[in-house]
Amino acid sequence: xxxxxxxxxxxxxxALAAAGGRREFGELVRRHGSAxxxxxxxxxxxxxxxxxxxxxxxxxxxxRCAEFRGEGTFAAWVKRIAARLYIKRVxxxxxxxxxxxxEDVAPAADQAGLxxxxxxxxxxxxxxxxxxxxxxxxxxxxxxxxxALNLPLGTVKSHVKRGLDKLRARLQPQSxxxxxxxxxxx
Amino acid sequence: MSxxxxxxxxxxxxxxxxxxxxxxxxxxxxxxxxxxxxxxxxLALGLAGVIGGVVAVRETMSVNFGGGDGVVAGDALGQxxxxxxxxxxxxxxxxxxxxxLGGLELGSMGGMQLFWIxxxxxxALAAAGVMKLSQEM
Numbered sequence: 001x002x003x004x005x006x007x008x009x010x011x012x013x014x015a016l017a018a019a020g021g022r023r024e025f026g027e028l029v030r031r032h033g034s035a036x037x038x039x040x041x042x043x044x045x046x047x048x049x050x051x052x053x054x055x056x057x058x059x060x061x062x063x064r065c066a067e068f069r070g071e072g073t074f075a076a077w078v079k080r081i082a083a084r085l086y087i088k089r090v091x092x093x094x095x096x097x098x099x100x101x102x103e104d105v106a107p108a109a110d111q112a113g114l115x116x117x118x119x120x121x122x123x124x125x126x127x128x129x130x131x132x133x134x135x136x137x138x139x140x141x142x143x144x145x146x147x148a149l150n151l152p153l154g155t156v157k158s159h160v161k162r163g164l165d166k167l168r169a170r171l172q173p174q175s176x177x178x179x180x181x182x183x184x185x186x
Numbered sequence: 187m188s189x190x191x192x193x194x195x196x197x198x199x200x201x202x203x204x205x206x207x208x209x210x211x212x213x214x215x216x217x218x219x220x221x222x223x224x225x226x227x228x229l230a231l232g233l234a235g236v237i238g239g240v241v242a243v244r245e246t247m248s249v250n251f252g253g254g255d256g257v258v259a260g261d262a263l264g265q266x267x268x269x270x271x272x273x274x275x276x277x278x279x280x281x282x283x284x285x286x287l288g289g290l291e292l293g294s295m296g297g298m299q300l301f302w303i304x305x306x307x308x309x310a311l312a313a314a315g316v317m318k319l320s321q322e323m
Contacts, residue, residue: 025220
């Protein structure tokens with residue numbers, strides 16, 4: 001009896017997709033579509049643009065599925081493809097090169113008075129947001145980001161550091177709570 | 187919270203997938219694009235194969251059997267083959283005429299013409315390679 005798709009591991013599904021299995025790849029899209037779309041939105045893409053790029057990323061991932069060896073997670077692999085596609089898109093508009101800092105925007109708080117990551121990211125300047133998302137969302141190393149964005153390594157590092165400092169200041173109460181919560185579990 | 191404690195925390199927050207209400211629609215759109223892409227590829231390859239096959243059959247017929255009196259003369263089997271080949275050839279020719287390729291004679295092309303055709307094909311192949319490479323960069 002064949003195992004249902006839902007029970008299969010990502011690596012197994014990717015191997016079947018590499019052999020042309022569109023149904024298996026569809027299951028991978030179902031599992032990780034929101035994560036990829038979410039990352040693109042966190043990087044600063046508008047919802048419709050994020051969806052377009054996420055679709056392109058998955059199509060490209062299907063065509064290159066044989067290259068996925070399972071060294072990292074499938075989601076991380078597609079996220080990197082999507083991140084690179086987004087960088088190519090914004091590079092055309094030369095948006096991230098603008099060094100001017102944006103005015104700090106007052107973040108909207110949720111009902112509990114706590115802010116989520118998406119809201120906190122909106123308070124970062126565009127280059128900070130992009131660098132932090134690429135580093136911590138797409139799992140790219142600083143030199144990799146510098147090469148992809150065509151920026152000096154020092155600039156990337158300072159964007160990431162400043163961005164994280166701002167996020168830490170905004171998210172501190174929420175982070176402290178959730179970290180405290182996970183300590184009890186272990 | 188120190189930076190060392192905050193870094194894993196921020197990665198954990200990034201790893202959380204947002205709940206998007208149109209997730210099913212997104213999956214359906216990707217599947218639709220995959221299906222469309224494979225259909226187009228199948229049609230293009232099929233069409234190229236059919237055209238190539240037709241041209242190859244036509245060329246083979248005209249080379250082997252067009253003036254093949256010396257090869258099959260006096261042989262009943264040979265006559266059968268020749269008549270079959272002639273009927274196939276006329277059918278193929280009719281098909282080619284329909285597509286406006288009736289005048290195509292690869293064998294009659296000069297060396298220079300074949301050279302330019304081959305050069306054009308190589309240039310197209312190189313351009314496709316460069317495009318593919320630039321997409322991956």
